[in-house]
Amino acid sequence: MSAKQQVQNLLDFIDASPSPWHVVSTIETQLAAQAQPWQRLDETAKWSLQPGGRYYVVRDDSSIVLFIQGQKPLAETGFRIIGAHTDSPGLRIKPNAASSMDSLLRLGVEIYGGPILATFTDRDLSLAGRIAYKNDQDQIASKLVKFDQALLRLPNLAIHMNRAVNEEGLKLQKQVELPLILSAAAEEQLPHAYFSSLLQQQSGIAASRILSWDLAVYDTQKGAFWGAESEFYANSQLDNLASCHAALQALLDDHCVDSTRVCALFDHEEIGSETSKGADGSFLPDVLQRIALASSTDSEDYVRALAKSFMISADMAHAYQPNFPNAYDADHKVIVNKGPVIKVNANHRYSTESVSAAMFADWCEQAGVPYQKYSHRCDLPCGSTIGPITSAKLGIRSIDVGNPMWAMHSIRESAGVLDHDYMIRAMKRFFDQAV
Structure with missing residues (x-):
């Protein structure tokens, strides 16, 4: 080969x-x-x-x-x-992740390991991992789940509002500036219920049975060769x-x-x-x-x-x-x-x-x-x-x-x-x- x-x-x-x-x-x-x-x-x-x-x-x-x-x-x-x-290293979804602010649904994240946080901005992000649930036999089971579509985003702040970004680098406040935008929120939507419904649709497990999860944020862009002779690769x-x-x-x-x-x-x-x-x-x-x-x-x-x-x-x-x-x-x-x-x-x-x-x-x-x-x-x-x-x-x-x-x-x-x-x-x- x-x-x-x-x-x-x-x-x-x-x-x-x-x-x-x-x-x-x-x-x-x-x-x-x-x-x-x-x-x-x-x-x-x-x-x-x-x-x-x-x-x-x-x-x-x-x-x-x-x-x-x-x-x-x-x-x-x-x-x-x-x-x-x-x-x-990357971002992991918190237990009570979903929240609504100014007509947007967001997911709260926790930092796992030591990622370069700035590289997560302006990327087509999604979720993958496992959910833990109670099955039909009333036992705890787990199932892999992966959203293929671009589900989340961390939009950068415009340079007009961060004039020093090219001199000082992009710095993200870990608690308040990392939540990921998930959806435009309707007035009747309860954030947690909406997120649970997404997990139900993707996993086929009733939301009422889903008890917890381990969900990682990932980049949906596929791996690729690059360079004049395709001598390098990225992923x-x-x-x-x-x-x-x-x-x-x-x-x-x-x-x-x-x-x-x-x-x-x-x-x-x-x-x-x-x-x-x-x-x-x-x-x-x-x-x-x-x-x-x-x-x-x-x-x-x-x-x-x-x-x-x-x-x-x-x-x-x-x-x-x-x-x-x-x-x-x-x-x-x-x-x-x-x-x-x-x-x-x-x-x-x-x-x-x-x-x-x-x-x-x-x-x-x-x-x-x-x-x-x-x-x-x-x-x-x-x-x-x-x-x-x-x-x-x-x-x-x-x-x-x-x-x-x-x-x-x-x-x-x-x-x-x-x-x-x-x-x-x-x-x-x-x-x-x-x-």
């Missing part, structure tokens, strides 16, 4: 996945289409695993761990893990669905599996990961321990397996933007379409150390993939990833890598076509290395 075809698949993946809950659903749909069957495991049931078997576990609809059981004992091979995250949620997609493609490769391969895709990375389904929770340790138990691996051999394991923490990296040279360390500029980035931080905001960096560089060279190294400016705070969290929790060697991208945390991000293919090839080499 060509690099451009890989990116088109990525864009389709993102367009089908406007919320973390939809990400997991899209992955399940892709697994169902595979020639080799994948079995969903229930955390409340006992597990019976077969060598070479393909399995996945979902926790709370938006985190997923997929694995292929190795043919060889865990104590001999360890786990080969790629970790990424399914969530992206929402590249951070970090591009890494999720690359990891999934590497895992679905049909080579013989000696060691146990794992993809762990977590929600809640953008808010610190300290939740039951985040990377700082028990999800991945629980799954790895149960894999060991199902393969009759005793506690000592499980610890031996962890000592032989390796994890790639895949999260996007900051590409050099020549309009803003002072934002970068001049000796560590990473360039779009020049290969995956090894991310290094002396204070271990990234999990990379010299040995893991050398190992990943070697896999890239074996795969014929170029690679780059990134270090943040010392006078700017450095972000972090699931890498340090998961590596510390499990006690395994890890590295933080990612493809270079522009406008991280914007509602519309950009990256390079060649890099996505490079990352998939490097990840495949990691999975395929001889034991």
